Amino acid sequence: MNSTEISAVTAANAELYAAFEAGDIDRMSVVWDPDDDVVCVHPGWPPVSGRGRVLRSWSVIMANTVYIQFFLTGIVARVEGDVAVVTCEENILTGVADDAGGLAESARACATNVFRRRGSEWRLWVHHASPVIAPSGPSFS
Amino acid sequence: MNSTEISAVTAANAELYAAFEAGDIDRMSVVWDPDDDVVCVHPGWPPVSGRGRVLRSWSVIMANTVYIQFFLTGIVARVEGDVAVVTCEENILTGVADDAGGLAESARACATNVFRRRGSEWRLWVHHASPVIAPSGPSFS
Numbered sequence: 001m002n003s004t005e006i007s008a009v010t011a012a013n014a015e016l017y018a019a020f021e022a023g024d025i026d027r028m029s030v031v032w033d034p035d036d037d038v039v040c041v042h043p044g045w046p047p048v049s050g051r052g053r054v055l056r057s058w059s060v061i062m063a064n065t066v067y068i069q070f071f072l073t074g075i076v077a078r079v080e081g082d083v084a085v086v087t088c089e090e091n092i093l094t095g096v097a098d099d100a101g102g103l104a105e106s107a108r109a110c111a112t113n114v115f116r117r118r119g120s121e122w123r124l125w126v127h128h129a130s131p132v133i134a135p136s137g138p139s140f141s
Numbered sequence: 142m143n144s145t146e147i148s149a150v151t152a153a154n155a156e157l158y159a160a161f162e163a164g165d166i167d168r169m170s171v172v173w174d175p176d177d178d179v180v181c182v183h184p185g186w187p188p189v190s191g192r193g194r195v196l197r198s199w200s201v202i203m204a205n206t207v208y209i210q211f212f213l214t215g216i217v218a219r220v221e222g223d224v225a226v227v228t229c230e231e232n233i234l235t236g237v238a239d240d241a242g243g244l245a246e247s248a249r250a251c252a253t254n255v256f257r258r259r260g261s262e263w264r265l266w267v268h269h270a271s272p273v274i275a276p277s278g279p280s281f282s
Contacts, residue, residue, distance in 0.1 A: 037217070037219055039217070039228045039253070041251055041253065041271060043271070044271070044272065044273065044274035045273065045274075046230065046249075046251055046273045047215065047228055047230070047251050049217070049228075074188065076178070076180070076190070078178055078266075080222070080223060080224050080257060080266075081221070081222035081223055081224060082221060082222055083221050083222060083224040083226075085224075085255055085266065085267055087180045087188055087190075087267065089187060089188065108187075110182055110187055110188050110269075112180070112182065112253055112255070112267055112269040114226055114253070114255060116221060125219075125221075125226065126226055126228065126253055128251075128253040128269045128271065129271075130182060130184070130185070130269065130270075130271030130272070131185065131271070131272075132185065132186065132187045133185035133186075
């Protein structure tokens with residue numbers, strides 16, 4: 001594990017959220033690993049398996065998202081051989097299209113993103129995001 | 142990736158849930174990787190990082206669990222070098238201690254469990270479990 005690897009993995013992780021923010025399914029398609037053993041868990045959802053189903057799920061979510069912006073905190077990237085695991089907290093600002101004229105809402109989630117090395121690229125193998133319900137983190141320190 | 146590896150990873154995954162069901166923090170301690178870069182997301186929680194904090198979180202959860210039983214479905218194990226990723230659905234039966242005399246409750250969650258190879262053992266590196274809120278899986282097939 002070196003700083004160049006960590007930078008590349010962190011950039012791949014950022015691109016996942018940038019593609020979502022841009023609502024760009026072509027960029028999202030490049031983010032994901034080409035193999036069919038990919039899995040994606042959207043917050044509150046059961047797992048979606050397989051490249052086709054995963055990308056269709058993103059298309060549906062993007063089509064139903066007026067505006068979304070991610071502020072990632074607590075990003076930790078780990079590399080072990082050709083696999084990288086990134087954990088982060090997603091602080092989310094969304095635009096809500098309602099009759100009153102589009103208010104903003106915020107939400108908090110956390111994610112585990114597992115990447116696989118493909119040549120010089122890191123491609124997303126597993127994305128697992130879940131809602132953070134606790135108002136602030138319990139402390140076990 | 143061969144069937145012996147997949148069997149070993151699947152057994153390591155089963156032991157996580159067996160240790161929890163038994164309320165045995167010593168077994169849970171062996172399940173987890175010895176390094177300090179472990180992360181654990183309990184359903185609805187923010188990430189808990191570091192071996193000490195992760196094991197303390199399990200101690201607290203076990204102390205507050207009267208009875209729990211897991212029925213795992215959709216288990217898929219993948220191995221890439223010295224890293225394994227298991228995804229599964231957790232169908233949970235819990236005993237609820239209430240004034241009326243302990244009714245059972247069921248819950249549904251899904252998990253991503255990332256293991257690291259340590260000699261001949263597979264140790265848990267990242268556990269991410271989240272509630273499944275959708276009544277049944279959306280279909281994108």
